Amino acid sequence: MSTKKPNCMSIILVLVLVLCQCIRLKAQLQVGFYAASCSMAEFIVKDEVRKGVSSDKGMAAGLLRMHFHDCFVRGCDGSVLIDSTPSNTAEKDSPANNPSLRGYEIIDNAKARLEASCKGVVSCADILAFAARDSVEMTGGLGYDVPGGRRDGRISLASDIQANLPAPTLNVNQLTQMFANKGFTQEEMVTLSGGHTIGRSHCTSFSARLYSFNTTVSQDPSLDPTYATQLKQQCPQGSTNPNLVVPMDTLSPSTTDVGYYRDILANKGLFGSDQTLMTNTATANQVNQNVRNPMLWSRNFADAMVKMGRIGVLTGNNGEIRAKCRVINS
Template sequence: MSSKKLSRPCLVCWVVVFLFCTQSVHSQLEVGFYRSSCKLAEFIVKSAVRDGFNKDRGVAAGLVRMHFHDCFVRTGGFGYDVPAGRRDGTVSLASEVLTNLPPPTFNVDQLTQNFANKGFSQEEMVTLSGGHTIGRSHCTSFSNRLYNFNGTTSQDPTLDATYATSLKQTCPQGSTDPSLVVPMNPGSPATTDAGYYIDILANRGLFTSDQTLLTNAATATQVNINARNSILWRRKFAAAMQKMGKLDVLTGNAGEIRVDCRVINS
């Protein structure tokens, strides 16, 4: 995913995709945590998120993932309560990302296991995959589906041909230009909605990890349900995001409250 650097401190509490950390601990978190110490906290953060989103809609996907810090996310689709009170860690290692992050090339079995390792069901995995309704992707994350797919075909046969042609126009073969990006949900790239699932049913899932949801009977059923009932998906998505926001929580005297979200306190 791509995004420009953000100037507002709360907007740069950047957390990588799905924040797949270690264990689940959620004591001392509560909705309205700042009601006494900072009554305007949620309003201030929501305003900063809205301003950042209006300036660069490509930040939306990152904002969804950043909610695991004490920031309250609003990306233009719907809202939900975010329990607050977690503190920032004092160690951040890029090397830990690749061992915890589900890559865009995962198949449905690998995705299911990856999420199960963090306490999420297969249905919750499909629900959270709907986060790809917003944001953008670099070409390198899906070029494997456009060129040299396997020994018998150059293009992934599960990818809609017209959509593939459009992607190739933006992403020429062999390009590693980081400035080349495409929306993950071209129909409504700036709105959190169930369009992601509609695209999958039309073979317009951008990543292997998107389109693979149709290769399993159970996950395909969930894709169909979510595509037909956006209100139900929103409810499930909010619940799953709240659950994921309780992963690896630091509270009390653990961690720190950063003066600048971008760096640990000196």
């Protein structure tokens, strides 16, 4: 029988491998992340979202968009929640986010309750991810498990927005590339675009399609003429009123369903970046498929939201747990 003892290098190598595995596991997002440290975390967030949506159904779309706009810029780190300072214009005050995003007070309320119950435990980034899921579920979409463990970033720059958020004027190839930059397939891009099924848009985001489409025609020829007339009544040419808004989905703007895709088939996609999905065979086929099989889209949307919630996350010892979501810790 051999009595040869393992050498020191072998022992050290095993210890290093075990340590690396522990660190890797600690850094992963996990469903039920707060089960032991703050067991009421997700319930508290859902309760605040429910109160917000009960008083204003549009808050659901605001929270869903906020999560999307957060994750696509610097990853899902809650940076979209940070207020501007005299020396820095933050993400929330970029033209793409202000005044279109809303629901910040719902996040603030949830954070205040969580700090009172579990001080310094639940990140703003996780609150936003939970709130987006709750918004989808409360408007008729499928609920889904959201893994927690994100930590909050300390940097928020309005200058980061343009290169990372898809503009409402992008064509299908540009959209495909922008989503690919974040790790999504073209199919997932079409699926996530369905988030436009709830909420509203300011007239300034699409008025060029009505009055100054290009040098040849003033009105986008891909837009249903009757719908265009209706939009012109709601969004008069030259108006600078920032409060003029129209629903993104013509028939069910408060319900997470496939109405968005039905509108596209009827040439009533509000943004150029919506209607462009019909200009590509693969994406047009998917639009038709989603209309035919709403449950399939709902499942795919839930899966895509979970994937989106993993973009560029800070975990482990990276980032921080902000005491207030609007300001970084001093």
